[in-house]
Amino acid sequence: MTYPSNEGGPTDPDGRLDGARPTGETPEMIDHVFIGVTNLDSAKEFYKAALEPLGYGIAFEGEWGAGFKSAQGVPDFWIRPEETVVPIHLGFQVENRDLVAAFYAAAIAAGAKDNGAPGLRPHYHETYYAAFVLDADGHNIEAVCHKPES
Numbered sequence: 001m002t003y004p005s006n007e008g009g010p011t012d013p014d015g016r017l018d019g020a021r022p023t024g025e026t027p028e029m030i031d032h033v034f035i036g037v038t039n040l041d042s043a044k045e046f047y048k049a050a051l052e053p054l055g056y057g058i059a060f061e062g063e064w065g066a067g068f069k070s071a072q073g074v075p076d077f078w079i080r081p082e083e084t085v086v087p088i089h090l091g092f093q094v095e096n097r098d099l100v101a102a103f104y105a106a107a108i109a110a111g112a113k114d115n116g117a118p119g120l121r122p123h124y125h126e127t128y129y130a131a132f133v134l135d136a137d138g139h140n141i142e143a144v145c146h147k148p149e150s
């Protein structure tokens, strides 16, 4: 399968993402993202638990929603209450495969639905190691490690 957003972009002959991966030499270009949630309180608890292994914690909160900051102190993930939510797909990049597994275990324990256990997804690229869960609103949340096993 060709990754949808990679159409027309750099691919190898198998249509994987090898040429499109971040190199770490440029700044992250997505500064922050907001996702809608139908129940702010339970979503806050869910994301606190699911993202805790990745070093995320709540930095800002109010009736308007909550902002989570990464282990590096960057508030790049935000949730806000919305009556109608259109599910999105969001991937968190992590440093190693243990963190992928820790995210998945924490998210499932916090009530997420399984959408793909930790493991390699070589159809994306050789060392694409990821896990996927669905939150209560159907958002498809992923943790991915691009590095080879260390």
Ligand SMILES: N[C@@H](CCC(=O)N[C@@H](CS)C(=O)NCC(=O)O)C(=O)O
Residues within 6 Å of the ligand: 089, 115, 116, 117, 121, 132, 140, 142
């Ligand atoms: N259950 C799949 C989930 C894969 C998945 O959600 N992939 C993301 C891209 S990294 C996606 O949105 N895929 C398109 C789709 O599922 O329609 C797995 O475990 O590999």
